[in-house]
Amino acid sequence: MKNTTPVKIYLGKVALEADLSIPRNAKAIVLFAHGSGSSRFSPRNRYVAHMLNKAGIATLLMDLLTKEEEDEDVRTGRFRFNVRLLSTRLKHATEWVKTLPEKKYNIGYFGASTGAAAAIMAAVELSDEVKAIVSRGGRPDLAMEYLQRVKAPTLLIVGSDDPAVLSINRKAFEYLPTEKKLEIVQGATHLFEEPGKLEEVARLATSWFLKHLA
Numbered sequence: 637m638k639n640t641t642p643v644k645i646y647l648g649k650v651a652l653e654a655d656l657s658i659p660r661n662a663k664a665i666v667l668f669a670h671g672s673g674s675s676r677f678s679p680r681n682r683y684v685a686h687m688l689n690k691a692g693i694a695t696l697l698m699d700l701l702t703k704e705e706e707d708e709d710v711r712t713g714r715f716r717f718n719v720r721l722l723s724t725r726l727k728h729a730t731e732w733v734k735t736l737p738e739k740k741y742n743i744g745y746f747g748a749s750t751g752a753a754a755a756i757m758a759a760v761e762l763s764d765e766v767k768a769i770v771s772r773g774g775r776p777d778l779a780m781e782y783l784q785r786v787k788a789p790t791l792l793i794v795g796s797d798d799p800a801v802l803s804i805n806r807k808a809f810e811y812l813p814t815e816k817k818l819e820i821v822q823g824a825t826h827l828f829e830e831p832g833k834l835e836e837v838a839r840l841a842t843s844w845f846l847k848h849l850a
Contacts, residue, residue, distance in 0.1 A: 645698065647728045654698035654729070657689050658738065664767075664849035665694035665733055665741040669726050669758075671749025671775075675699050675706070680772070680827065680834055681748060687838040693845055694741060696733060700725050700751070719778045722754035723761075730762055742849040744768040744788075746841060753778035756786060763787045768848035770841045773801055773826050776808035783811035790816045791844040793837055795824030817844075 640657040655676055658665075666688055668681050676682075676697040685695040699706075700722045730743060743766050747755030752774025759766040760782045769790040776783060776792070790812055794802045802820065809818045819840050824833040 645729050645732045647725060650702060650725075652698050652700065652702070652725060652729065654696055656694070656696050657685065658694040659689050659692050662692055662694040663739075663742060664744060664845065665696060666744045666746050666770075666845055666849075667696045667726065667729055667733065668698065669700065669722060669745060669747040669751030669755045671751045671773075675701075678748070680837075681746070683834055684746065684772075684838045684841055687842055688845065691842045691846060693842070693849065696729065698729055700754070719750060719753045719757060722751060723757035723779075726754050726758040727762055730758065730765060734765070742767050744770070744845050744849050746770045746772070747774055748772045750775050750778060752776055756790075757782050759788050760785045768845055770844055771805075772837055772841070773798060773828070775801070775804065777804045780808070780811070783808055784813055786812055786814050789814055789844070789848045791840065792816070792818045793840055794818070794820055795826060795828060795833065796820050796822045797824060798826040801826060 643654050643656050645652040670678050676699050685697055688695050745755035752771035756779040759769050766788050769788050771792045792805045794805045821833050821836050828834045828837050
């Protein structure tokens with residue numbers, strides 16, 4: 637069983653909307669960092685979160701941008717590649733998670749697209765707190781200067797039919813000094829919309845987090 641609670645995470649005058657799900661006896665929590673044009677309602681991230689919850693891992697799905705910022709980004713593209721902003725907000729959410737009254741959780745990050753770069757940056761700057769990273773179709777090149785400082789075990793998941801992002805991840809993989817793995821999901825494109833491919837992402841991510849957060 638799990639309890640899902642809508643919460644707000646305040647960063648100065650900014651209030652980030654989030655959904656917190658905590659299965660009974662959870663010992664770990666995964667924070668989701670979505671990519672540009674997405675939100676906490678991303679069906680792909682929500683599916684992965686659901687599978688993590690079934691495995692006994694708590695999740696925090698959040699909007700890294702406010703509604704006003706999302707609207708502006710649609711018009712101008714101002715925020716979608718502002719990885720520093722996304723990383724700062726992810727770090728703040730991590731500090732918020734540490735204040736939860738239930739218990740102290742082992743913390744992991746699941747980042748998608750540009751959110752993967754934000755997760756890498758935040759994990760480096762909170763290296764004593766973040767114990768595992770999973771990237772789905774990520775853009776680690778947007779955090780290239782951080783890659784050689786990553787300490788958390790890192791799993792990169794990419795579709796075989798997403799050639800540009802696959803090339804980026806192959807290069808990034810070589811820079812990572814920590815325990816790492818590159819999983820190529822055969823027949824999957826960038827959004828893993830093909831039958832069974834998102835299920836494969838969820839299986840890989842769950843296995844990685846259970847190994848490194850349990």
